[in-house]
Amino acid sequence: MPARKPETPLCDQFGFDVDWRRAQLALIGLQEESRDTVRQLHRCVLTDDASQRIVNGFYEQLLHDSRAKSLLESYDIDRLKLTQVAYLTDFGVDFRDAGYFETRARVGIAHARVGLPLALYLSAFGVMQTLILEMLTECVSDMAEHQLLSRLVLKLTTLDIAVATEVYHRSSVLELDRSVKHLRLEQSLLRTQLQQDALTGVSSRTSLLDALEAAISRSTKTGQPLCIIMADLDHFKAVNDRYGHMVGDKVLTEVGARIRAALREFDLVGRYGGEEFVIVLENTSRHTALQVAERIRQRIAGQPIKTGSHQLDITISQGLALRVEGDDSQSLLQRADDAMYKAKRAGRNCVAEAD
Numbered sequence: 001m002p003a004r005k006p007e008t009p010l011c012d013q014f015g016f017d018v019d020w021r022r023a024q025l026a027l028i029g030l031q032e033e034s035r036d037t038v039r040q041l042h043r044c045v046l047t048d049d050a051s052q053r054i055v056n057g058f059y060e061q062l063l064h065d066s067r068a069k070s071l072l073e074s075y076d077i078d079r080l081k082l083t084q085v086a087y088l089t090d091f092g093v094d095f096r097d098a099g100y101f102e103t104r105a106r107v108g109i110a111h112a113r114v115g116l117p118l119a120l121y122l123s124a125f126g127v128m129q130t131l132i133l134e135m136l137t138e139c140v141s142d143m144a145e146h147q148l149l150s151r152l153v154l155k156l157t158t159l160d161i162a163v164a165t166e167v168y169h170r171s172s173v174l175e176l177d178r179s180v181k182h183l184r185l186e187q188s189l190l191r192t193q194l195q196q197d198a199l200t201g202v203s204s205r206t207s208l209l210d211a212l213e214a215a216i217s218r219s220t221k222t223g224q225p226l227c228i229i230m231a232d233l234d235h236f237k238a239v240n241d242r243y244g245h246m247v248g249d250k251v252l253t254e255v256g257a258r259i260r261a262a263l264r265e266f267d268l269v270g271r272y273g274g275e276e277f278v279i280v281l282e283n284t285s286r287h288t289a290l291q292v293a294e295r296i297r298q299r300i301a302g303q304p305i306k307t308g309s310h311q312l313d314i315t316i317s318q319g320l321a322l323r324v325e326g327d328d329s330q331s332l333l334q335r336a337d338d339a340m341y342k343a344k345r346a347g348r349n350c351v352a353e354a355d
């Protein structure tokens, strides 16, 4: 069953719940008995003809203001007048209902979204209020009735102003909240971009080197063995030269994925250079690291890499180095690199150990 749409989404969003509405009405002094006075106001003052005259006067006055004029220029004034007459037809009718607040919130948010300054919006309420009161004076001669209806008009306008101000305030808070969330998301995307190699998806060089530093200091502290492997694609230049860089990129991506798949969850693989990967194996003995390197070698050499219509036999040469006393990341990487060149000299597609 599809979820039912909320009837008063803006009230829900802005927190205009039943308690808030009740408290607001009580503060202004709009009581149940005001309903009769509302009816009286519509019967005696806000007739169709009078509403039309009030609205005409309203826009005449607003258009004297240069800011309002420039904002209103892009709108069809006759349509706006119709909306404003509808506003007067509803003025105070069923003011206790959530729907009354919802309509006002909707109008408020529409004005906030088109960038109408709050001061101008509130002033427009003031203009409208004055025009209603002038009409009231014209229509009602009885002093007591005049007083009663004037008070009601003031209260109803106060309610509209309260809702408008809240809507402006809360929507800018929500907007700010959205911007903060968006910024956080962008920040985390940036962090991921910094941590991940864009082409292959394995760790970037920066995060690989950071992780290696951390692993060396852990290994120094705990005395647990730490091994690293430098893996370099064999004759990769020939792949690029023969099939082009795009194919070369796909090969690199697939090699990265195969290395990752051959490792344990907690091992780390990063792209060290163009076609060089470094694997960091914490708490791993030389013996186990050799097994891991052999597994990687087989995963790559054991099955051709398919790119489009090509099936490429790719191999890698690997150099393995075990951390020794006094090693820092530079010396460890250097020994792994030297070992990798030893593997190249030994005919490639094999693993060599550092001295």
Ligand SMILES: Nc1nc2c(ncn2[C@@H]2O[C@H](COP(=O)(O)OP(=O)(O)OP(=O)(O)O)[C@@H](O)[C@H]2O)c(=O)[nH]1
Binding pocket: 199, 232, 233, 234, 235, 236, 237, 238, 240, 244, 245, 246, 247, 248, 249, 252, 273, 274, 275, 344, 348
């Ligand atoms: N497609 C692609 N190629 C790259 C990238 N980074 C480096 N390369 C290429 O990798 C190749 C490395 O070539 P060489 O250093 O001569 O090594 P090799 O051909 O693999 O030969 P050996 O290492 O001796 O087996 C060069 O052609 C680089 O252009 C990359 O991101 N994408």
